[in-house]
Amino acid sequence: MKRKALWKGSLVVLVAAAIAVAWFVPRQASAVGTFTEDQLKEAAERMQALKIVSGRTDGDLALGDSITRAEMVTMIVRAFGKEQQAALLKGAPSFEDVSANSWASGYIAVAKQMVEENGQVIGRTNSTFDPNGLLTAAEAEAFIMKFIGVSPKAGPKWPDNYIQGAVNAGLVTSEVGDYLNKIKNIPATRGQTFLFTDMGFSSKILEGGKSVYTTYIDTKPPTLTVDTKLPEISEEAKLTVSGTASDNDKVKVSIGGNVVEVGKDGKWTGTLELNTCGDTYKITAFDVAGNETTKEVTVKMTDKARSVAKKVYSCPAK
Secondary structure, X not given: OOOOOOOEOEHXXXXXXXXXXXXXXXXXXXXXXXXXXXXXXXXXXXXXXXXXXXXXXXXXXXXXOEOEHHHHHXXXXXXXXXXXXXXXXXXOOOOOOOOOOXXXXXXXXXXXXXXXXXXXXXXXXXXXXXXXXXXXXXXXXXXXXXXXXXXXXXXXXXOHXXXXXXXXXXXXXXXXHHHHHHHOOOEOEHXXXXXXHHHHHHOOOEHHHEOHHHHHHOOOOOEEEEOOOOOOEEOOXXXXXXXXXXXXXXXXXXXXXXXXXXXXXXXXXXXXXXXXXXXXXXXXXXXXXXXXXXXEEEOEEOHHHHHHOEOOOXXXXX
């Protein structure tokens, strides 16, 4: 069965980023088209927390090292929850240049089956994969798209068709697409590849508005309670709110957009800032994978509170 990507254009990236940015620094290229070391590290640490990537033998994520085609498909197979299947298929034939004794033989066999379900191919040719070949930035994005089921843009030649297709599908921003164009034929670093993969797999473009992470790795949303009894009408523009949140992974809580940490005991406390956009506010618990649980609270303000409340001149659409 083919995995159908139900994307809604580049707006998807902006919507998904609202919560994702609370875990990490913004996942976009800077104005000069480069990424900071912190951005690459944060994406890598998120994927490490989800058990998609691991460090070298000494635990170093080696973000500046190159990455092979075999390593790339290994990450993807793990992201789709098929690690056990890869172990069972170790030694299975897939391509002529993939030895049965290769550590990656099972991952490559599974990856080949997966993309063929989408009507795609991952080999250099029909019979070769080039497992130890260095992965270019364009190949990294193309792999991501093939496994999700996103098509390249019709018209442009390789690799521009895949880069433009990624932008159109909302897998990357237009700014990141411009950056990809600059490095498309250069061997990608592990850090760059982690960032591109994390952006693609956290984008909520699959059926039901879910991402690869929330479909195949962690499907369970966090639990959330709001224990504070808030007033129906407040004379204060800022209110202290508390409650509990829990998840299998680390969880955080956004209180009307202000993110707070959750303690080891599952309790959280933060400030709800009332504003001029309305009387309803969202409190959201979210985990590393991007699962969310939201509760809405309604608080009206007196004229006194409204006079000092946060002024918002561009309110989000209801």
